Amino acid sequence: MNVIEVEGVSWGPRGREPILRDIGFAVPQGQILAICGANGAGKSSLLRLLYRHQAPSRGTVRLMGRDIWLMGAAEAARNLAAVLQEQPTDFALTARQIVALGRLPHRRGLSAGLSGPSREDAALIASSLARMDLVPHADRPFGTLSGGERQRVMVARALAQEPKVIVLDEPTNHLDIRHQLELLALLKGLGLTVIATLHDLTLAAEFAERVLILQEGRILADGPPDTALSEANLARAFNIRARIDRSGEAPRFSFHL
Numbered sequence: 001m002n003v004i005e006v007e008g009v010s011w012g013p014r015g016r017e018p019i020l021r022d023i024g025f026a027v028p029q030g031q032i033l034a035i036c037g038a039n040g041a042g043k044s045s046l047l048r049l050l051y052r053h054q055a056p057s058r059g060t061v062r063l064m065g066r067d068i069w070l071m072g073a074a075e076a077a078r079n080l081a082a083v084l085q086e087q088p089t090d091f092a093l094t095a096r097q098i099v100a101l102g103r104l105p106h107r108r109g110l111s112a113g114l115s116g117p118s119r120e121d122a123a124l125i126a127s128s129l130a131r132m133d134l135v136p137h138a139d140r141p142f143g144t145l146s147g148g149e150r151q152r153v154m155v156a157r158a159l160a161q162e163p164k165v166i167v168l169d170e171p172t173n174h175l176d177i178r179h180q181l182e183l184l185a186l187l188k189g190l191g192l193t194v195i196a197t198l199h200d201l202t203l204a205a206e207f208a209e210r211v212l213i214l215q216e217g218r219i220l221a222d223g224p225p226d227t228a229l230s231e232a233n234l235a236r237a238f239n240i241r242a243r244i245d246r247s248g249e250a251p252r253f254s255f256h257l
Ligand SMILES: Nc1ncnc2c1ncn2[C@@H]1O[C@H](COP(=O)(O)OP(=O)(O)OP(=O)(O)O)[C@@H](O)[C@H]1O
Pocket: 013, 019, 037, 038, 039, 040, 041, 042, 043, 044, 045, 046
């Protein structure tokens, strides 16, 4: 089953030229998809359509088979969690309280948001913090955490949301190399559908089962890393000369102007 379906989608700010043009792809359950492309290619704009922040000007985005704009925000959030580059401004909340926000779409009725988390929710919040190596920081105010620790809090919040799809915008930003590898391994091991923008092509090649390359708002390539991340595609997408050495275990990229 396809968890996400994007069909004939264009998007642009009202009254302006479209930024995304005629985008179409479907993501089957459990697939790990990396979205790559140059600065300004439209990666974050495409993610905003997937996590129901912006509606397409043309075409449809379907989540679990239903038009995402025919479901409510809470229903979309029960199925899809987003980890964004912009982080909450409520720096006084503790890491645990931010992770607890991930449970809100699952709570119903008048008590939602007012009462404390149930025992099951508290256990889920604690295990999400533990998976992201945040136990020592759980009760510190978010504003006192390092950039990498904050990023891990945002991923823990997404895990606590128990979604079917996680969409991440540059998730490895701010993370040291160990935490980058740990995060990508953890995402891969979740058994969920994962869609992430990644600037690091080596990480994309290792992590993703499928790579979608955007160029000036259109899909330039969509396929397994070995075919999508070709020298010719990278040269076009980034306007550089690319060499790929595939003699080792993982491809080694080198780039020249
Ligand atoms: N609301 C908006 N109004 C006007 N222009 C916008 C708007 N949102 C995005 N753009 C423009 O659309 C283009 C694509 O932006 P987007 O942030 O999607 O690119 P990106 O591929 O994520 O880039 P980066 O790698 O730099 O993060 C950029 O030129 C950006 O300035």
